[in-house]
């Protein structure tokens with residue numbers, strides 16, 4: 019598949035955009051007029067620059083309001099097209115995108131429009147270029163892909179074809195099935211964009227909220243499948259208008275974009291698997307496969323990296339963990355309880371590739387601790403690793419002595435290290451022996467039964483990228499986003515789940531730009547939620563061992579009585595143990611939070627059928643964390 023990206027997707031100068039697209043591995047780009055107009059580089063130089071970078075210039079765009087016109091206005095359109103044709107020859111681009119007309123003066127006469135497209139085609143042909151006519155979803159008269167395509171067919175000119183743009187098709191709820199039947203010779207260009215479903219006028223939706231395939235709610239695999247069935251074999255290009263992308267690092271966005279196309283290709287290939295060998299359609303897009311990898315079946319470990327081993331291990335001990343052992347060659351310990359393995363490594367400083375901890379704003383006695391790694395059990399670690407790398411992820415360099423187990427790991431876009439390992443028949447992963455753990459470590463006092471979820475913080479400009487990473491590289495699926503109010507702003511949260519829900523990763527988008535309060539310059543804390551079948555006993559033991567709980571205000575308990583009609587004795591016990599309570603249609607939920615250590619805190623949850631994540635309680639937590647932070651800073 020020939021992959022392309024529109025320059026409008028990327029931040030920076032035209033030169034930076036070309037560079038980023040090339041180094042991410044795209045085959046070509048679409049040049050936006052505006053990017054060219056503001057550039058001091060001549061069209062000829064741009065052509066050479068793209069050539070040197072190995073990029074084809076697949077499309078020039080947009081040619082606006084150039085058709086569906088009154089006679090005098092059409093004369094000017096022909097003049098503009100002549101000029102544009104000359105420019106495109108300097109650029110070395112042979113396809114021009116012609117948008118459907120959005121002016122109130124647009125003429126609604128299909129026969130006339132087809133005739134104008136034909137005449138434009140004549141001018142295009144003189145310049146050796148082609149016109150790809152695209153129905154904008156808000157076009158005055160032409161706003162559906164089938165209408166535009168019909169006009170193209172009626173125009174009946176070899177230099178006039180259709181440009182399909184998934185956003186315009188799917189935002190209007192059109193069925194893309196007819197694409198499969200379109201003449202591939204008449205499909206000149208294809209643009210892809212995903213978007214979250216929104217109740218918004220389609221123009222604003224398109225101009226601000228498009229995202230890469232896999233990052234929104236559109237079924238692009240279905241659309242791509244129909245496209246492949248048609249026999250189309252031209253470029254497949256990303257065209258994303260997005261406010262965050264315009265501010266994000268250009269190289270990251272480019273890598274994210276190519277990841278989305280590789281994922282889409284792979285998914286489409288799977289969808290078409292039964293049809294690929296029937297020989298019915300030849301010369302169609304060649305779809306590249308990714309190494310096959312199944313979603314994680316279970317947690318292998320979580321890793322905490324800390325500058326304060328004492329604070330971190332004491333917290334684990336208070337929650338009932340036992341020291342499993344020390345690594346034979348590294349300053350790393352493993353702490354165990356039930357099936358949960360917490361690896362604790364000591365670092366002199368935050369070692370995230372993107373250090374996000376503001377050293378001036380450290381709480382909890384200046385200790386730094388972060389969730390630095392997540393280990394998963396997968397069927398084939400080498401394949402999972404290869405797949406993630408092919409999707410543009412960077413491998414984690416890991417020191418390893420002869421005889422030690424190979425850990426396959428990549429960085430998630432937020433810098434979290436993701437490791438792929440295998441479970442063992444006896445329940446003990448092989449790597450544990452490097453810590454001197456050789457037999458089943460189940461202890462008598464183990465009250466923790468697993469990892470319920472791990473909550474990871476995302477920066478606003480990388481949120482969509484992370485969703486795509488966890489979808490494409492780990493095979494997780496996302497739930498609809500929720501918003502939780504806190505003193506510094508709204509926290510957006512979206513849970514990424516494995517098919518059987520064993521792995522649950524709520525991604526949180528923290529209000530890091532907040533002026534108010536403690537989150538300024540500091541990452542929103544992440545947390546590990548442990549599952550238990552007896553959270554009260556975990557809490558009692560933690561109290562005895564001196565755990566600092568997050569304080570819960572009396573108003574919360576009074577409100578619980580109002581909401582759930584709990585009896586006084588139950589509420590007394592909740593209050594005494596700093597427990598929170600929630601209930602849904604499936605059952606109830608008891609949980610508590612520890613105070614934050616550096617960038618991380620722990621939660622212990624007891625689900626009695628309950629399927630949520632305590633969204634009602636999250637604002638209580640945010641407010642309590644905020645107050646604590648203020649008191650440390652004050």
Ligand SMILES: O=C(O)c1ccc(O)c(O)c1
Nearest residue numbers: 080115117152183224225
């Ligand atoms: O928003 C627009 O105007 C616009 C321009 C060109 C496109 O290809 C498109 O999909 C939208």
Ligand SMILES: [Mg+2]
Nearest residue numbers: 152183209257
């Ligand atoms: Mg478009």
